[in-house]
Amino acid sequence: MDNSIFNFCAGPAMLPREVMQQAQQEFLDWQGLGCSVMEVSHRSPEYIAMAKEAEQDLRELLSISDDYAVLFMHAGGRGQFFSIPMNLMPQGGVADHVVTGSWSRGAVKECQKYGQAKVVTDITYQGNNRGIAPQSEWQLSDNAAYLHYCPNETVEGVEFDYVPQVDAPLVADMSSCILSRQINVNDFGLIYAGAQKNIGPSGLAIVIVRKDLLGKARSDTPSIFDYQQQFKLDSMLNTPPTYAWYLAGLVFKWLKAQGGVAAVEEKNIAKAKLLYDFIDECDFYENRVVKHYRSRMNVPFYLADEALNDKFLQESKQAGLLALKGHRMVGGMRASIYNAMPIEGVKALTQFMADFAKKNG
């Protein structure tokens, strides 16, 4: 691997170099078994021990109590958009939804297939800048089965700087912010995350769900998406995504070695500050999110002269700064700086951006 190349992709995203190297080293011979972890049964004692340890490490990283089940599920983040209503919303029920961007809107659309998805607030603007309406303005239902929100919108780069306080169980799509900052799991009824940003390969979803919410699935819920059934069978009702689970386990060990979530959060704050400060100080670039709702993980930005977009992308790629193109829905650029992105990557990016501005401004 080349140390001077930095991948800013929003997901699947870069994984810690040390993790990738370890995975490479033991790729053909895992635990001395003479074959790859990809080739062993999920029922084998070695695999089960690894799977349990991964769960245990995640529990330690997030201080998850025994009141919560930790599930390793199929079908990525979006797989939860339907699994949540199927498991938590009674027939004819209502679920409140906070819409702050593309992903929370996507969850609404899917939920509508199973009951009423009530949008309690939609994206707000302060001037041209995206923000989030104060909670006092949300139109909450009296009888919601849960309130769904996305603490970090990957496309728009809008992140909550607080946890909403509501009576209904709080359901959070943490696909792009899990393990990036400290949280109190007890604030939530359910937390879920597609793995491909801060956890591991795509396809896997982690679900952390309060046990009193289990056992309420609609009768037509497919078994592999039924939380209670998966909980009873240690997420092995069928063959789980074994390689993704293994790699997630390596990432959890890496995080612990970094000093855990608190230590990584410090680094994430420093990385985000470096990039936002640079953007704010340079007239050539602009971020369009209200300051206290700016994401620490996904930093969208626009060039003052959008005609230079292609040139910027071409030259940044040549400089070893990959995947900076913004999401097609919002345009511009986006730098995703998840846990695995070292500060050197952000320094290289700001240096490139400064040089580009000088040459083209």
Ligand code: PMP
């Ligand atoms: N939620 C959020 C916040 C995301 O960023 C994404 C993927 N970028 C998803 C859900 C969907 O995840 P997946 O592609 O794994 O279904």
